[in-house]
Amino acid sequence: xxxxxxxxxxxxTSSKKYWPNGAQLVISVSMQFETGGQxxxxxxxxxxxxxxxxxxxxxxxxxxxxxxxxxxxxxxxLWKKYDIKVTxxxxxxxxxxxxxxxxxxxxxxxxxxxxxxxxxxxxxKNYTDETQFVKDGVDAVERITGQKAVGYNCNWxxxxxxxxxxxxxxxxxxxxxxxxxxxxxxxxxxxxNFVVMPYTLRNNDIVNIEGKHWSPDQFLTQLxxxxxxxxxxxxxxxxxxxxxxxxxxGGTPAMVHAMEEFIRYTKEKQGVVFMRKDxxxxxxxxxxxxxxxxxxxxxNN
Numbered sequence: 075x076x077x078x079x080x081x082x083x084x085x086x087t088s089s090k091k092y093w094p095n096g097a098q099l100v101i102s103v104s105m106q107f108e109t110g111g112q113x114x115x116x117x118x119x120x121x122x123x124x125x126x127x128x129x130x131x132x133x134x135x136x137x138x139x140x141x142x143x144x145x146x147x148x149x150x151x152l153w154k155k156y157d158i159k160v161t162x163x164x165x166x167x168x169x170x171x172x173x174x175x176x177x178x179x180x181x182x183x184x185x186x187x188x189x190x191x192x193x194x195x196x197x198x199k200n201y202t203d204e205t206q207f208v209k210d211g212v213d214a215v216e217r218i219t220g221q222k223a224v225g226y227n228c229n230w231x232x233x234x235x236x237x238x239x240x241x242x243x244x245x246x247x248x249x250x251x252x253x254x255x256x257x258x259x260x261x262x263x264x265x266x267n268f269v270v271m272p273y274t275l276r277n278n279d280i281v282n283i284e285g286k287h288w289s290p291d292q293f294l295t296q297l298x299x300x301x302x303x304x305x306x307x308x309x310x311x312x313x314x315x316x317x318x319x320x321x322x323x324g325g326t327p328a329m330v331h332a333m334e335e336f337i338r339y340t341k342e343k344q345g346v347v348f349m350r351k352d353x354x355x356x357x358x359x360x361x362x363x364x365x366x367x368x369x370x371x372x373x374n375n
Contacts, residue, residue, distance in 0.1 A: 105184070111166070164188070166212075185225065188226045224246055232251075250270075252270045255365075277296060
């Protein structure tokens with residue numbers, strides 16, 4: 075396998091030969107389940123005016139609980155209505171606090187992916203501590219859902235130089251903490267293929283709705299513009315569109331309405347499929363046509 079990201083861009087690869095069912099564009103949705111795993115003082119609409127230490131921010135805690143009480147279930151109803159399967163990155167302690175939600179996600183046919191044991195940084199952990207942190211999260215979610223995660227997402231994408239080696243050793247197939255491509259690719263880790271499923275900050279509710287205070291209508295416009303361009307490019311090369319929703323943000327009535335409008339919009343085009351990330355990764359990991367990018371080689375061997 076000698077292809078590179080540059081070669082892929084220059085020569086193009088027919089998506090109609092690459093994606094299943096003759097698809098021209100694959101869309102992959104991430105649904106982050108984090109409620110219950112957040113630490114005291116975690117980011118919220120009230121972060122600009124934090125309470126003195128030792129005083130619980132009950133308003134912020136209620137904002138997070140919205141994800142468990144309303145958000146996840148509303149999104150699950152939407153995915154079921156359109157027979158869409160998504161990838162849910164689940165924080166271990168969130169699953170422990172709300173096991174019924176973790177099971178509902180798994181029972182809906184969605185992928186359970188790992189998101190750390192707790193909402194905590196791992197970029198600053200040593201090799202041993204980071205390995206245990208990842209393993210504890212996987213084990214916690216597997217005990218509850220019966221699914222062993224093969225995909226990983228770090229807290230705010232910030233991984234350590236050891237993260238991919240640890241994931242490879244623990245049997246993971248892919249990670250999403252990368253923003254460098256609009257298609258999945260292979261990187262070599264410990265001399266073996268490891269799939270990178272690029273994440274998105276552009277089509278991300280926590281970045282645009284909470285961070286930039288966009289309206290759901292603005293978010294919908296962003297999704298449509300991104301879709302139109304990638305669909306056009308998908309006629310001559312592989313393209314994947316990533317979308318990220320978080321339980322307490324993407325699960326609001328207006329955001330679910332916007333996402334439903336987007337789903338209907340995609341159905342106006344032929345050759346569009348929604349896929350779980352693990353299914354995409356399994357399909358491409360040994361495909362000789364998959365581009366290879368070893369930009370981080372010095373960290374991965």
